[in-house]
Amino acid sequence: MSITNVSTHYISEKVSRVRWLPEQLQQSERFVTGSWDMDRNFVRIWRLQSNQYGIAMESDNVDQMPRCMDKVAIEDDVTAMEFVDKDTLAVSCADGHLSLFHVQRAVEEDQIQRTSRSARLHCFQRSQEAAPSTDLSVYGTDIATAGEDGCVNIVSVNNVRQVKRTIEADSIGLLSICYISQQELVAANRMGVIRLLDTRVATEAQPDSTFMVASQDDKSSNFVSSLATHPMQQHILLCGSEEGSITVWDLRNLSYPASYLSAHKSPINEIGFHRNDPSKLFTAAEGGEVWMWSENKALGCDPNQKDGHSPWLSGDRVRSLVDVEGVLTNIRKAVNSFDVHGSRLICGGDAEAVYLVDNIV
Numbered sequence: 001m002s003i004t005n006v007s008t009h010y011i012s013e014k015v016s017r018v019r020w021l022p023e024q025l026q027q028s029e030r031f032v033t034g035s036w037d038m039d040r041n042f043v044r045i046w047r048l049q050s051n052q053y054g055i056a057m058e059s060d061n062v063d064q065m066p067r068c069m070d071k072v073a074i075e076d077d078v079t080a081m082e083f084v085d086k087d088t089l090a091v092s093c094a095d096g097h098l099s100l101f102h103v104q105r106a107v108e109e110d111q112i113q114r115t116s117r118s119a120r121l122h123c124f125q126r127s128q129e130a131a132p133s134t135d136l137s138v139y140g141t142d143i144a145t146a147g148e149d150g151c152v153n154i155v156s157v158n159n160v161r162q163v164k165r166t167i168e169a170d171s172i173g174l175l176s177i178c179y180i181s182q183q184e185l186v187a188a189n190r191m192g193v194i195r196l197l198d199t200r201v202a203t204e205a206q207p208d209s210t211f212m213v214a215s216q217d218d219k220s221s222n223f224v225s226s227l228a229t230h231p232m233q234q235h236i237l238l239c240g241s242e243e244g245s246i247t248v249w250d251l252r253n254l255s256y257p258a259s260y261l262s263a264h265k266s267p268i269n270e271i272g273f274h275r276n277d278p279s280k281l282f283t284a285a286e287g288g289e290v291w292m293w294s295e296n297k298a299l300g301c302d303p304n305q306k307d308g309h310s311p312w313l314s315g316d317r318v319r320s321l322v323d324v325e326g327v328l329t330n331i332r333k334a335v336n337s338f339d340v341h342g343s344r345l346i347c348g349g350d351a352e353a354v355y356l357v358d359n360i361v
Contacts, residue, residue: 005358006328009066013038015348016078020341021045021103022086027342030110031066032103033354034078034091036336041078043091043101044071045112048356066354069110072101080136082143084157088115090143092133096122098145098160118160122147131173139179144199146177146187154199168203169195178227180234180251188213188224194239196251213239214247214260226271231278236312240268240283248312258313263324264289269336269349277361281322282345284338288331290347292360294323327357 016036020028029048035041046066077094084090089101089112098118104111122131122145131149138144141157142164150170153163169187176188180196188194196209215222223242230236235251236258244264247257266287274280279295295311311321328335328347335349345357 004327004360007064007356007358008353009356010351010353011066011068012352013042013044014350014352015336015354017081017091017337018346018348018354019081019083019089019339020344020346021105022083023341024086027344030069030103030105031339031346031354032081032089032112033348034074034081036077036079036094037350041074041076042071043074043078043081043089043112045069045103045110046354047110064356066356070112072112072114074099077132079132079134082136082138084138084141084143088157090136090138090157092136092145094132096120096130096133096147098133098136098143098155100157100160116160118155119163121145121153121155121163122149122151124149134173134175135177137177137179137185139182139185142179142182142199144177144179144185146174148173150174150189152177152185152187152197165199165202167197167199167206169197169206176224176227178229178237180229180237186227186237186251188227188239190221190223192222192224192241194224194227194249196254209254211249211254213241214245214257215241216243216245216262225267225269228272228281230310230312231273231275233310236310238271238281238312240271242267244268244285244287246271246283248318250313259315259318261318263291266334269334270338272338272340274340274361276342280340280361282327282338282340284335284347284349286334288329288333288335288349288351289326290328290335290338290345290355290357292325292327294325296321296323327360328355331355 013035017034021030048064152167154165192213226240237249239247246261248259250258264285281293333350338347347355
């Protein structure tokens with residue numbers, strides 16, 4: 001890896017989620033953030049611009065700074081956000097609702113506006129009080145949300161007020177959700193149980209496919225805090241956990257985990273692959289760090305082969321096939337989210353700052 005340049009930009013908001021705006025042919029210069037645990041929470045759009053204030057010290061080396069172009073107030077903590085297409089952003093909220101935002105790129109001032117908001121998707125049955133929507137996943141025009149009520153709701157981006165399918169997936173709160181294909185998704189609960197769900201059938205017709213995240217101590221629970229699939233081999237499911245470990249499952253064989261890695265010493269808040277270079281995986285942790293896991297290409301692993309053998313399925317050998325590097329360390333407060341586009345990584349967390357990392361590939 002070439003020498004990275006890390007710049008810190010304080011924005012006076014705790015960041016729960018951060019995402020680059022999708023760009024096809026160029027490096028993205030815009031990103032969005034969602035806040036949490038503030039008196040008022042916002043979804044904001046930012047653009048990187050030249051540092052007009054000069055460089056105070058040579059060691060700062062800050063060429064670009066983010067400027068907030070527009071913002072929209074939201075009712076509660078932002079819990080998840082994903083782009084449905086290059087202009088449409090889906091955002092889930094701790095009040096149990098889902099919102100869609102339209103991003104308008106412009107030469108001078110970019111704009112973001114809310115175009116629709118769902119009815120309450122998640123609520124506790126006994127009290128009928130709102131249950132937080134904890135995560136969302138997008139596949140095509142479908143958006144699936146998971147909630148503390150143990151339910152999964154699937155809506156279409158064309159009409160988020162009409163629920164296409166409600167699946168009562170669990171009796172306790174769900175924390176993570178991830179599409180595997182248009183017909184399948186996985187949802188993980190607070191006890192570390194992961195369920196494979198069929199998006200086409202009702203609750204009573206769901207297949208009984210459940211498996212557990214691995215744990216250092218078999219007697220203690222280890223909840224799944226984040227899920228990710230390999231971009232080229234979607235049967236490879238990676239689970240970031242409460243204890244900071246990574247459990248890898250081959251969804252073609254649920255008899256036992258394919259690999260288990262001890263990683264961070266604190267919960268993994270987000271896990272995900274580089275979209276254009278699946279040989280690189282990133283993890284962000286509660287302890288204030290972001291790591292990059294790179295497949296050792298010298299050993300002959302080709303991450304672009306859909307049917308090729310992945311080092312992530314190599315069991316105890318995975319440590320020798322993957323190199324680990326600390327991209328961000330010693331932040332001292334949780335890093336909640338990251339996104340990578342091209343050679344840039346953007347991170348956000350509880351330090352009320354965003355971190356821009358250049359030259360990560």
